[in-house]
Amino acid sequence: MRKSGSRLAWTIWFTLCLSLLVVPAANAYIDPGSGSLIFQVVVGAAMAMSLGVKVFWRRITGFFSRRSR
Amino acid sequence: MVDGRVAGSFRDPAGFVFTREGVLYRQVNPRFAEHYDHLMSSGLYQALTDAGLLVRHEEVDVAAHADDAHRVLRPAMVEFISFPYEWCPGQLRDAALATLQAQQLALNHGMSLRDASAFNVQFVASRPVLIDTLSFEILPQGQPWVAYRQFCQHFLAPLALASSVDARLLRLLGVHLDGVPLDLAAALLPGRSRLQPGLAVHLHAHARSQRRHADDAGRAGAGKGDNKVGTKDAPRFSEQAFRGLIDSLTTAVRKQAWEPGESAWRDYYAAKESYSDEAMASKEELVAKFVGELQPRSVWDLGANTGRFSWLAARAGASVVALEMDPAAVEVSWRQVVAGEAPAVLPLVMDLANPSPGLGWGSAERPSLSQRGPADLALALALIHHLAIANNVPLTHVAAWLATLCQWLVLEWVPKDDPMVRRLLASRQDVFDDYCEQGLQDALSGWFDVVQREPVHGSQRTLYLLRRR
Numbered sequence: 001m002r003k004s005g006s007r008l009a010w011t012i013w014f015t016l017c018l019s020l021l022v023v024p025a026a027n028a029y030i031d032p033g034s035g036s037l038i039f040q041v042v043v044g045a046a047m048a049m050s051l052g053v054k055v056f057w058r059r060i061t062g063f064f065s066r067r068s069r
Numbered sequence: 070m071v072d073g074r075v076a077g078s079f080r081d082p083a084g085f086v087f088t089r090e091g092v093l094y095r096q097v098n099p100r101f102a103e104h105y106d107h108l109m110s111s112g113l114y115q116a117l118t119d120a121g122l123l124v125r126h127e128e129v130d131v132a133a134h135a136d137d138a139h140r141v142l143r144p145a146m147v148e149f150i151s152f153p154y155e156w157c158p159g160q161l162r163d164a165a166l167a168t169l170q171a172q173q174l175a176l177n178h179g180m181s182l183r184d185a186s187a188f189n190v191q192f193v194a195s196r197p198v199l200i201d202t203l204s205f206e207i208l209p210q211g212q213p214w215v216a217y218r219q220f221c222q223h224f225l226a227p228l229a230l231a232s233s234v235d236a237r238l239l240r241l242l243g244v245h246l247d248g249v250p251l252d253l254a255a256a257l258l259p260g261r262s263r264l265q266p267g268l269a270v271h272l273h274a275h276a277r278s279q280r281r282h283a284d285d286a287g288r289a290g291a292g293k294g295d296n297k298v299g300t301k302d303a304p305r306f307s308e309q310a311f312r313g314l315i316d317s318l319t320t321a322v323r324k325q326a327w328e329p330g331e332s333a334w335r336d337y338y339a340a341k342e343s344y345s346d347e348a349m350a351s352k353e354e355l356v357a358k359f360v361g362e363l364q365p366r367s368v369w370d371l372g373a374n375t376g377r378f379s380w381l382a383a384r385a386g387a388s389v390v391a392l393e394m395d396p397a398a399v400e401v402s403w404r405q406v407v408a409g410e411a412p413a414v415l416p417l418v419m420d421l422a423n424p425s426p427g428l429g430w431g432s433a434e435r436p437s438l439s440q441r442g443p444a445d446l447a448l449a450l451a452l453i454h455h456l457a458i459a460n461n462v463p464l465t466h467v468a469a470w471l472a473t474l475c476q477w478l479v480l481e482w483v484p485k486d487d488p489m490v491r492r493l494l495a496s497r498q499d500v501f502d503d504y505c506e507q508g509l510q511d512a513l514s515g516w517f518d519v520v521q522r523e524p525v526h527g528s529q530r531t532l533y534l535l536r537r538r
Contacts, residue, residue, distance in 0.1 A: 029083070038285070039275050040214060041213055044310030051317075052313075054316070
């Protein structure tokens with residue numbers, strides 16, 4: 001059971017990886033590296049969220065620093 | 070400069086660089102027309118050049134070098150082309166931040182950098198400037214950054230190695246011309262580097278992902294192509310994620326600040342072991358007089374330390390490259406230049422006993438130091454004993470090499486009874502029978518005419534002004 005579960009997990013992971021591969025645009029002349037592309041997609045949501053929080057925080061601190069002036 | 074296609078310009082089918090009658094041009098090939106036109110019409114070119122991040126160019130009406138051209142550009146000339154393996158950590162960091170800033174501006178205009186090579190950055194008046202106008206493409210919607218791997222290899226990995234291990238590791242960029250492989254960087258970095266979020270993500274986890282997916286491309290090639298990133302059925306890489314990635318890289322790069330430690334060379338002038346005040350004043354006066362008389366356009370200061378004599382030449386209006394072996398001295402010099410405390414000389418890390426060779430394809434892609442010359446004037450001040458005694462290079466070899474670098478030469482002769490030479494000989498046998506002023510004159514006579522010979526008052530040293538035959 002455990003063995004078939006890990007095989008299923010591996011199959012899902014591999015299918016996901018294949019689905020994330022990119023067709024480089026016609027004008028891409030460097031190798032982006034499949035591992036690097038997949039990695040960006042994996043961490044992309046966290047990067048987007050982190051930037052969102054940062055911008056939001058800046059707005060809050062900016063609002064209070066304007067008020068205190 | 071030999072007319073024709075520039076040796077290092079062959080990888081990108083979008084265009085290339087060539088020279089004609091000594092003038093540098095960039096050809097834009099028809100296949101890249103849409104992207105180049107968008108760069109110019111979207112306001113991005115204006116924004117980048119206004120910010121000093123991209124080299125300015127003019128569109129010119131000259132014949133294409135090969136086949137059909139969409140446009141031929143004449144970019145502003147860069148005085149001296151330097152390479153990342155010659156930079157100090159501060160220069161690589163500034164180049165990295167300029168690249169990321171350019172990418173942010175590009176995203177604001179619906180474009181993106183399709184490469185992030187450190188070789189695409191040059192220093193113009195102490196500012197990092199991107200020189201490849203064709204690096205910008207229309208943003209491919211929904212796709213991750215094609216140049217992410219290259220950015221991490223060219224900038225983040227060597228910067229992390231310099232700041233966490235040793236600044237001399239930047240020389241790895243001369244061995245790995247497409248940047249330091251991330252698995253190598255991860256193996257060399259100390260365990261504590263995993264505690265830095267930027268390095269943990271962009272180097273360590275990124276390297277693991279590369280290792281895990283090293284074989285995926287081949288396997289995917291056999292599959293269908295209808296569910297890949299950027300198509301309607303695949304997860305999309307949003308623009309917010311793209312901006313988050315660039316912001317995260319910017320934070321990671323900013324954290325890689327290398328502090329030069331105590332360095333014997335940096336304290337060279339302060340210690341005043343080799344020069345009295347009188348000797349230093351006399352030497353400065355003589356060098357200033359020679360530079361004033363010659364009015365050179367380009368000066369290479371060989372063994373520049375923190376650049377005291379380079380400044381002197383720069384103040385006389387020359388474009389100065391200050392070559393120094395010690396990264397700490399170069400870093401100090403660079404910071405002074407950036408802060409405006411010194412004239413805009415270009416300090417570079419260079420071991421003159423092993424100067425940059427021709428590198429890359431055919432050993433011609435990145436020209437050697439001497440191929441980037443000759444300079445109008447070279448300064449070889451307090452250098453001869455380091456080459457002839459510390460490195461055992463015969464004076465005849467030194468003279469022949471100097472002749473490949475310059476038209477005019479100011480050379481300081483440092484005799485054996487000088488304190489600095491005595492120090493070099495203190496721990497070794499003196500096998501340098503030919504190291505005497507007559508030996509120097511004999512060696513120089515094959516290559517140079519002596520125009521002036523002046524004693525440095527307050528020392529036993531002598532300055533020679535020499536003209537290449």
